[in-house]
Amino acid sequence: MGRAKQPQRKKKIRLEKDTRINLLMDIQARLQGRGPGLERWMKIHNLKEAAKTLNYLTEHGITAYDVLVEKSEKAAADFETLSTSIKQMEHRMEQIAALKTHIINYAKTRNTYAAYQKKKAAEKPAFRAAHETDLLLHEAAKRAFDAQGVKKLPTVKRLQAEYSDLLGKKKAAYEEYKRLRQENQEFQAVKSNVDSLLNIQKEEHQEKEKNQEQSR
Numbered sequence: 001m002g003r004a005k006q007p008q009r010k011k012k013i014r015l016e017k018d019t020r021i022n023l024l025m026d027i028q029a030r031l032q033g034r035g036p037g038l039e040r041w042m043k044i045h046n047l048k049e050a051a052k053t054l055n056y057l058t059e060h061g062i063t064a065y066d067v068l069v070e071k072s073e074k075a076a077a078d079f080e081t082l083s084t085s086i087k088q089m090e091h092r093m094e095q096i097a098a099l100k101t102h103i104i105n106y107a108k109t110r111n112t113y114a115a116y117q118k119k120k121a122a123e124k125p126a127f128r129a130a131h132e133t134d135l136l137l138h139e140a141a142k143r144a145f146d147a148q149g150v151k152k153l154p155t156v157k158r159l160q161a162e163y164s165d166l167l168g169k170k171k172a173a174y175e176e177y178k179r180l181r182q183e184n185q186e187f188q189a190v191k192s193n194v195d196s197l198l199n200i201q202k203e204e205h206q207e208k209e210k211n212q213e214q215s216r
Helices: 023-032 036-044 047-059 065-118 124-130 132-147 156-215
Strands: none
Touching: 047 156, 065 124, 065 132, 065 156, 124 132
16 A cells, blocks of 8 residues: 555745834824823823824825934934034134234234344343234234144235125025924934834833743
């Protein structure tokens, strides 16, 4: 007799879990459901805040967590880039304002300083005492030029033109700055809310698995 046929074992089909998290469905389920997770989340975020988060995700068409992360990181980067650019403009404007003052002081006190340099060593203390303010202003101007690496003094007119150009660019950038600041704040708040919810879900899942293992 031949061997009896062994019943074929059914192949187990493993379904890969979709790693994308549908945030809209997830949050809606949370708000409509009950349970310790929702209660814990609501202690941190009230219903109004939860609805605001849901509406924001809906308006921006964000249904996957990785998209939320990407958009929040871009919002932060764009805001930081523009903030840095504005700070650089402000720093240069401060340099220009100081440089203008030093150039004017330098020109006004040049003759006094030249006369001081021509004095004999014995005569210098008395001359300096009589012209202390002018000499200090002239020396401060020279130090400022050296600190900024200025070899040839620019004209005040040229500096004023550069200052006006920077001021115009700064004013033009300010509206975009306000928009990016608000956008960044909103994205970071929404992501923080979502992270809080997902973290609670993760803790619940881990606690459930732990309880199942202990009951075996």
